[in-house]
Amino acid sequence: xxxxxxxxxxxxxxxxxxxxxxxxxxxxxxxxxxxxxxxxxxxxxxxxxxxxxxxxxxxxxxxxxxxxxxxxxxxxxxxxxxxxxxxxxxxxxxxxxxxxxxxxxxxxxxxxxxxxxxxxxxxxxxxxxxxxxxxxxxxxxxxxxxxxxxxxxxxxxxxxxxxxxxxxxxxxxxxxxxxxxxxxxxxxxxxxxxxxxxxxxxxxxxxxxxxxxxxxxxxxxxxxxxxxxxxxxxxxxxxxxxxxxxxxxxxxxxxxxxxxxxxxxxxxxxx
Numbered sequence: 001x002x003x004x005x006x007x008x009x010x011x012x013x014x015x016x017x018x019x020x021x022x023x024x025x026x027x028x029x030x031x032x033x034x035x036x037x038x039x040x041x042x043x044x045x046x047x048x049x050x051x052x053x054x055x056x057x058x059x060x061x062x063x064x065x066x067x068x069x070x071x072x073x074x075x076x077x078x079x080x081x082x083x084x085x086x087x088x089x090x091x092x093x094x095x096x097x098x099x100x101x102x103x104x105x106x107x108x109x110x111x112x113x114x115x116x117x118x119x120x121x122x123x124x125x126x127x128x129x130x131x132x133x134x135x136x137x138x139x140x141x142x143x144x145x146x147x148x149x150x151x152x153x154x155x156x157x158x159x160x161x162x163x164x165x166x167x168x169x170x171x172x173x174x175x176x177x178x179x180x181x182x183x184x185x186x187x188x189x190x191x192x193x194x195x196x197x198x199x200x201x202x203x204x205x206x207x208x209x210x211x212x213x214x215x216x217x218x219x220x221x222x223x224x225x226x227x228x229x230x231x232x233x234x235x236x237x238x239x240x241x242x243x244x245x246x247x248x249x250x251x252x253x254x255x256x257x258x259x260x261x262x263x264x265x266x267x268x269x270x271x
Contacts, residue, residue: 002220003094005165006271014162014224018076022069023202026050027179029061032200032250051252052178053204074136075148085131085138088113100211163230164240165271168197168221168247173213175263179203180251182221183259184268187244189235196233197223240270 001017030051049055056062077083090097090112101107104118116127133139168184184197199221207213225233233243247266248259 002222005222006167006220014165014222018069018073019202020200021072022065023179024200025065026056026202027181027200029059029065030056030179031252032179032181053202053210056202070136071143071146072148074143075146075150077134079150083135085134086113088130088134090130095215100215161226162224163227164225166197166223166225166245166268167271168199168223168245168266168268169218170264170267171219171221171247171249171262172264173201173203173207173217173219176203176249176251176253178205178252180249182219182266183248183250184221184223185246185248186233187246188233189237193246196225196229197221 001015001019005013005015027050029048031047032051048059048061049057050059050062050065074083077088082088092110092112097111099105099107099109099111104116105111113130116129117133118127120128122128122132136142166184168182171182179200179202182197182199182201183195185193185195187193199219201219204210204213207217230240234240237243245268247262247268249262250259253260
């Protein structure tokens with residue numbers, strides 16, 4: 001999603017990847033909370049294992065969480081007529097579509113919806129591919145009515161169009177042990193600080209030992225700002241570039257609830 005937003009230079013090309021709520025729930029269950037609000041960590045360290053990639057699958061709630069993410073994606077498919085096998089496509093050449101090298105795919109192999117999903121084998125032989133698993137009904141399961149089922153009265157488009165998109169970058173997963181949250185504030189003309197962006201980054205304790213991680217170290221946080229919010233943030237200033245952004249990191253190094261200054265100075269720019 002970050003690549004798509006950047007290449008299209010922001011508005012109106014803005015979207016939220018499914019990984020964002022996915023990652024946020026991992027961190028919320030795994031011990032990250034906001035001090036001063038409801039304390040979801042009354043016993044330090046008693047949060048289970050959802051907070052980092054190495055251990056998340058050991059937590060019993062992991063399966064339920066991923067079933068809900070699967071249900072969420074199915075709802076997206078239904079609303080965009082993308083349920084039939086072959087209806088989903090992969091844009092060639094983007095990050096994640098070129099193999100970094102493994103026993104199944106030599107380095108540099110182009111990946112697509114026909115690429116085998118090793119080690120998942122069909123009953124009759126051969127591996128499943130993405131086209132085979134697009135329609136969950138053909139896999140023998142379905143979801144009952146859930147919180148995201150289509151109810152037009154509950155899903156109204158925003159009345160205020162996106163005026164600007166701010167991009168926070170120059171933040172690397174290699175600089176922090178474990179998962180972390182990118183927290184972005186703005187200092188208003190009166191001196192008050194308000195939070196305008198929060199990006200949960202699900203990571204590993206040691207990304208150096210993860211080959212796939214080396215191609216996904218740089219993190220972005222995109223902040224969509226409508227006209228009315230922009231006027232508040234600018235105050236009396238006539239130039240949005242004068243807005244005072246302040247980025248901090250919420251990480252494991254400070255018990256998961258405190259903010260720290262980033263290892264490297266983040267860059268905030270408007271697309």
